[in-house]
Amino acid sequence: MRATTIHAPFDMRVEDVPDAVVRDATDAVVRVVRACICGSDLWAYRGESARTPGQRIGHEFLGIVEEAGADVRGLKPGDLVVAPFVWSDGTCDYCAEGLQTSCPNGGFWGSAGSDGGQGEAVRVPFADGTLVKLPADAASDDHLLTALLALSDVLGTGHHAALGAGVRKGSTVAVVGDGAVGLCGVLAARRLGAERIIALGRHTARTDIARAFGATDVVAERGEAAEAAVRELTGGHGAHAVIEAVGTEQSMRTAVAVTRDGGSIGYVGVPHGSGTGLDLSVMFDRNIALRGGVAPVRAYIPELLPDILDGTIDPSPVFDLTVGLEGVPGGYRAMDERTALKVLVKP
Amino acid sequence: MRATTIHAPFDMRVEDVPDAVVRDATDAVVRVVRACICGSDLWAYRGESARTPGQRIGHEFLGIVEEAGADVRGLKPGDLVVAPFVWSDGTCDYCAEGLQTSCPNGGFWGSAGSDGGQGEAVRVPFADGTLVKLPADAASDDHLLTALLALSDVLGTGHHAALGAGVRKGSTVAVVGDGAVGLCGVLAARRLGAERIIALGRHTARTDIARAFGATDVVAERGEAAEAAVRELTGGHGAHAVIEAVGTEQSMRTAVAVTRDGGSIGYVGVPHGSGTGLDLSVMFDRNIALRGGVAPVRAYIPELLPDILDGTIDPSPVFDLTVGLEGVPGGYRAMDERTALKVLVKP
Secondary structure, eight states: EEEEEEEEEEEEEEEEOOOOOOOSOOOEEEEEEEEEEETTTHHHHTTSSSOOEEEOOOOOEEEEEEETHHHHHSOTTEEEEEOEEOOSSSSHHHHTTTTTTOOOTTTTSTTTTTTOOBBBBEEEETHHHHHHOOOOOOGGGGHHHHHHHHHGGGGHHHHHHHTTTTTOOOOOEEEESSSHHHHHHHHHHHHHHHEEEEEOOOOHHHHHHHHHHTTTTEEEEOOOHHHHHHHHHHTTEEEEEEEEOSSSSSHHHHHTTTTTEEEEEEEOSSOOSSSSOOOHHHHHHOOEEEESSSSHHHHHHHHHHHHHHTTOOGGGGOOEEEGGGGGGGHHHHHHHHTSOEEEEOOO | OOEEEEETTTTOOOOEEEOOOOOOOOOEEEEEEEEHHHHHHHHHHTTTSSSTEEEEEEEEEEEEEEEEEEOOOSSTTOOOOOOSSSSSSSSSSSHTTOOOOTTTTTTTTTTTSOSSSSBSSSTTTTTHOOOEOGGGGGGGHHHHHHHHGGGGGGHHHHHHHHHHHOOOTEEEEEOOOOOOHHHHHHHHHHTOEEEEEEEOOHHHHHHEEEEEHOOOOEEEOOOOOOHHHHHTTTTEEEEEEEEEEEEEEHHHHHHTEEEEEEEEEESOOOOSSSSSOOHHHHHHHHOOOEEOOSHHHHHHHHHHHHHHHHHHHHOOOGGEEEGGGGGHHHHHHHHHSSSSEEEEEOO
């Protein structure tokens, strides 16, 4: 089969690789119908996180079950399913409590030895624990399929950030980061009842989506000017709930600066950089909490799925460029150069 | 009047200073009946936090109202009152929401120009917002007075840590720090219904108090051995709720290491040191939350006071040495040399 591989920074290829097959009785093979490129894939692309040459990549996909191992109970060939960005056994304590990202048998698509989502098919370990069945008739609805793909990562990650930030009915929220996750944070905050949502961003194409997703204010300034603008919009105090969806030291500093005393930062930007960007003395004096991390999106799919199916939320606008599988390397270039927000892949 | 002053590291004096007087109509003057020395006072004592020579010190006291300004409504001369470790106006948004430590009119006892608790009397700004009245008959109960003094800081701070750690009925809690705040964290966790409380500490005098306060396990190892011991006690996973009551980089590292994935660190140790001790990548991967900061103890006094009065909790064992006002410099030495846990001052 064909799949995307990474050989060196900026060297993405689509190559022939061994077919995905059932190896363990709890495996399933999923034929990929929709996949996409994540902002966090760019850290590998740019060489900021290490990869073995030839390693597979892509951790967001949905598709059709092609084959199910003998011990797979809840799925059968032909089922339409979405995969969260980590697999998990569905039976351990962490899975039971909804923290599938800490499952001791879990793993990340594209990690050494596993298939990645940016390919024709994927061997899915622990298929019963990992995959979530979607309505069969969604398979023929192009727009809906795209919206459902967001369940694999960005929507659940935005929701995790909103929960970490403590968003509830009536909240004032600031969102640092105008990528797909930040935008889904806006959507999730709106869904949780936030009254005021301040999106920080300078790119009109992105802030337009933020507004469509529920942002009530947009702050286009950068750095300290942005912090001052958020404080001015919030009576000088900052927002109680702040979503950090970038992962740099600078974005974390901005997040702390725009948080109201006693408030909370929900952080989901994968940390990179040598330091944390956190001044613990400031956080201590102002009682600012930090909650978040890698989102257990598997836990959130059952809650978010019905709202996509009935049209309450539609995250599909975060996908603004569509490529075929052979176009994936070009998709990386487009996202790296910020000419695309998030690239949809139709193998 | 006589009061404690700090002139340089290790140079504490008890000297004649101007009498505490009502300056503003919202002030009261409180004659100090009980005060104490805080672990955080030692940072000034050791020169690790700067002080102006001659500055006053001491932020924990209770006493009798001697004079009340014309606008003080809820207090009159003769009332027995306890002061939280910061004053606050009692009228702003932050005070209304129980975050008095962020009151824009608030301040810290002993800060430049203010009286400190380790003296004969204290001018209390915003007396109505700051002070909490205690039952008059407590004034004649030596043991009860000592217990009530803990409301000024350590008990409320331990409670804040327990809340930040997310302690609830049935929780497993680990407590990093065997000082008075850590011990009060044990007491607060027990009060909130924790089922298992693991206290980290090597000094039997302190861990005996921890056990009396509700610790079910004591880990006497240090560093990585301590972390391994906590994990072994918790099925390999760590504690869901962790109280950090020291404030060093090492203690924060220990706190992260003993927190279960998806758990929370309630931190109340005043941060000192150049770094944070936080590895954000580890916290991200394991979804470990960090909540806490300077405790708004004023908000907690109404909740904790009845439990002291009826004997449900008794924090008084944290005081293990009593001095008169002239003995305060010796009290600092004793705490610095760790021959005393926490020094009670009877002016």
